[in-house]
Amino acid sequence: MGFNGFNVRKPRHRPHGDLIAVLxxxxxxxxxxxxxxxxxxxxxxxxxxxxxxQGIKGGAVIDMEVAEQSIGTAVNAAEKLAGETIREVVLNLSGGHPTSQTMAVEVAISGHEVGEGDVRRAMRAHGHAHVPPDSEIVHAIPVDFAVDGARGIHDPRGMFGTTLSVDLHLVSAATGAVRNLMTCIGRCHLACETLVVSPYAAGLACLVEDEKQLGCAVLDLGGGTTSLAVFLEGRMVFSDCIPVGGNHVTSDIARGLSTPLAHAERLKTLFGSCTASIADDRETLHVPLVGEEEPARSTHVPKSLLTGIIQPRMEETLELVRGRLEASGFSKVAGRRVVLTGGGSQLQGVRELAQQVLDKQVRMGRPAPLRGLAEATAGPAFAVAVGLVGYAVEQPSEAALVGGQEEEVGVGFFSRLGGWLRDL
Ligand SMILES: Nc1ncnc2c1ncn2[C@@H]1O[C@H](COP(=O)(O)OP(=O)(O)OP(=O)(O)O)[C@@H](O)[C@H]1O
Ligand SMILES: [Mg+2]
Known part of the structure; x- marks a missing residue:
């Protein structure tokens, strides 16, 4: 089957033979x-x-050295298989608490034809005004253009009017987290081509075109983070991130049952569920105790105990998601649909629980098939990586910014946006 998940129009920036590397x-x-x-x-x-x-917690680098090692190992393995060396990667960002805001920018065009320069002027006038201190813009997505108040314009170039306005969806993240990740990548001798927040990539990988157009939320249930994005009219209009994920469920189990983390993880993936069943009291699970070497020093617990640990944590996480979605004002826009992905979405019963808590229609999202990808790496835990490939191919209409200084940010911002407009 061909690669059709991203509505590939034409390779705009990627010529035949070009290499894409994502991390x-x-x-x-x-x-x-x-x-x-x-x-x-x-x-x-x-x-x-x-x-x-290793060295990554809540999506952010907490130990540079060990994080560098695990990144290096993964990159080397991919390079070896590909027989190529990579220098630049399209990189995801889960840490630094990326948050969204929408900003309207207006400039006068005094009756002449709208050109690229006008859009650039609009950005320059207000581009940085609303970014919180100590954070930087990761995405700047024009969600809507209007000329003289007539909204819903996709490409304003060539139109006449007196004012041009742009609704920009800005996603910004903590500067420290972004820099730490960049430094870590740099230490692996890699440069970052573009930074993409996880739920954006997850949405590109898992949502079908109709969902992206009509309105849909995607939820990436990761190990250290749970992140969400809302898509509408083909664009991401909102994203948010909660620093709680599947790893918290695992540590709850380890603590609750006094068992080693590795065993807690095993119990969760093999027998865990977020919805109780009547058989749970009859079924017992073998649980080795933490710090005990002898297998005899273990205990048996009813499965209901395990469910009783998992369910409240998952419920709480999903309630947080619901709260963020409602507070954003994009809950209605997202319609009645939610797509779940990420490694944590494989937990039994999560779909039913999400349906209950979010009061929406929930489906499981597997990433769109990517040619050359083995079955083992095509599951929901790989949605973000697949989405990053999609992002690299499709180059969605936005001005993504990476880098430290204001000036650099500005330059990247405008040149990317200019490039996008030229290619429209
Ligand atoms: N079969 C399964 N059942 C339940 N949970 C699972 C299963 N497989 C993986 N998980 C959980 O999924 C989580 C990892 O998901 P994923 O690989 O998407 O995280 P990540 O991308 O590394 O983390 P993050 O995005 O939060 O930085 C772990 O908490 C793991 O326990
Ligand atoms: Mg992830």
């Missing part, structure tokens, strides 16, 4: 995909590397 630095695992663009502009994965991540 998902997650709290549980680091994934690197290397893909090559074929003659019709589709990516084929030629190298895969993944590795349990």
């Amino acid at each position: 998902d630095v997650g709290s549980s695992k680091v994934v690197c995909f290397i893909a090559r663009i074929d003659e019709v502009g589709r990516p084929t994965v030629i190298g895969i590397g993944h590795q349990v991540s």
